[in-house]
Amino acid sequence: MPQQGPLQWLDGEGWLVLLGGGDVARGETDGVDAQLLSLANLDRPMVVLLSDGAREDADVILEHYILLGGPGGEAFTLAEMTRAELEQPRFLSLLEEAGILYLGGENPLPLVRNLHQTTALARILRGFATLQALTIVGSVAGASALGKWAIGPAPQFLQVQGLGLLHNAVVVPHFTRTEDSVVLRCLSQLGTGLLGLGIPHGTALAFGPQGQVETWGTGQVTAVVSAGGG
Numbered sequence: 454m455p456q457q458g459p460l461q462w463l464d465g466e467g468w469l470v471l472l473g474g475g476d477v478a479r480g481e482t483d484g485v486d487a488q489l490l491s492l493a494n495l496d497r498p499m500v501v502l503l504s505d506g507a508r509e510d511a512d513v514i515l516e517h518y519i520l521l522g523g524p525g526g527e528a529f530t531l532a533e534m535t536r537a538e539l540e541q542p543r544f545l546s547l548l549e550e551a552g553i554l555y556l557g558g559e560n561p562l563p564l565v566r567n568l569h570q571t572t573a574l575a576r577i578l579r580g581f582a583t584l585q586a587l588t589i590v591g592s593v594a595g596a597s598a599l600g601k602w603a604i605g606p607a608p609q610f611l612q613v614q615g616l617g618l619l620h621n622a623v624v625v626p627h628f629t630r631t632e633d634s635v636v637l638r639c640l641s642q643l644g645t646g647l648l649g650l651g652i653p654h655g656t657a658l659a660f661g662p663q664g665q666v667e668t669w670g671t672g673q674v675t676a677v678v679s680a681g682g683g
Contacts, residue, residue: 455664459648461620462660465581468492469660472592473626473652477517485657485670490523493588497552499526504558504594506530531563539573548576553588556595561603565613593626600624602643604636622648640679651675
């Protein structure tokens with residue numbers, strides 16, 4: 454497992470990209486998206502899976518990437534798709550063929566609950582780890598879901614075990630400043646040595662197949678290390 458400072462993440466042949474948010478229609482993520490497309494395998498299709506929202510929302514994201522020069526593909530939302538459908542041969546085949554997987558939405562909990570301990574997640578991890586070189590984009594809910602813990606939206610801030618591609622980190626999208634983040638201010642309650650990553654709009658933290666750790670976009674990533682127990 455690669456490591457830089459206290460941060461540890463899953464080793465793979467593809468890129469792992471954590472996006473803090475932004476309106477694609479207003480071009481707020483264009484810098485990150487262009488960088489992503491310059492590194493991903495565009496000979497393979499893209500799969501978009503949103504935790505919430507309508508199918509049209511997922512289609513907008515797919516079309517956005519196509520307009521930037523990305524591949525075609527298919528788009529889904531868990532509001533219109535069950536956990537059982539994620540295990541169907543057709544969807545599993547899409548994951549095996551994909552070059553980019555975009556996990557998005559606003560609430561990470563449906564992503565975690567529907568993917569945890571599934572064949573679909575196993576295919577995703579295999580695609581990331583092998584020469585398929587699957588690039589995984591976690592945007593907002595997707596970024597949160599990929600951490601050790603996923604934190605639901607306000608006001609409940611429900612905590613569940615994440616998908617764990619980041620071994621010891623909690624991701625806070627829509628980040629503005631530490632003082633305004635309940636999750637980062639209360640990080641010590643989640644565990645000792647845990648790393649909180651605050652990622653603002655239009656900004657991504659990207660992990661490459663040779664151990665690269667890069668910040669893309671217009672902002673800066675804030676890292677907070679938990680000192681307390683939990």
